[in-house]
Amino acid sequence: MKIRVVSSRDEILSLNPNEKIIHLAFRPSNKDIFLLVETCPKLEIVQLPNSYQRTISRSMQMFLEMQKIQLLEGDVWGHRKDINEYYTVPSSVMSKIRNMKLEGVPNDRIAEKMCKESKLNQKMIIHILNKKPLEL
Template identity: 50%
Template structure:
């Protein structure tokens, strides 16, 4: 699975319509998020760093909810935008999710273990769990 990393508001208009998960590596304004959803009508999740999450307005959160777009908190660790505009979630992560599910772990134990092992945010892991069920 690929996460498109966007490091400036100028990049939003260059995104493809097929993007599903987008990580915003800058502090987005309400207008930036509205533009993003309009530019990428198929987007399922917007992933932003924790420090920026507090600046997202309630009206924007409500808009995203109405559009069926999840707002996920977290960071993309170890990614170099100058090398690749996408951050990859390796298939091994999904294999590990299936292994841990087979152990009948509680959701919180599953999130904690996967968070430690993969360095992915809990919000992103929850999203991946939900999306793989569909």
């Protein structure tokens, strides 16, 4: 699974319209989020660092909710944007999630355990778990 990392508002217009998960590494304004949703109509998740998420207005949160776009807190630890514009969830993490799901471990337990191991947000792990099996 890939997460597109956007480090400045100037990059928004150059995004692929098929992007589904985006991590904003800058403090977005309402205008930036509107532009992001317009540029990427298939967007499912916008991830922001905790400190930036607290500054998102309630009206913008409601707008994203109405568009069925999840606003998640989280970071892309150790990612270097100068090397690759995507953060890829390691295949080992995806395998562990897949195996635990096949073993019948409840989603909340998987999310709790993998959150500690992978540094991914629990809601991001729940999103991965709810995807079609072929995409895992």
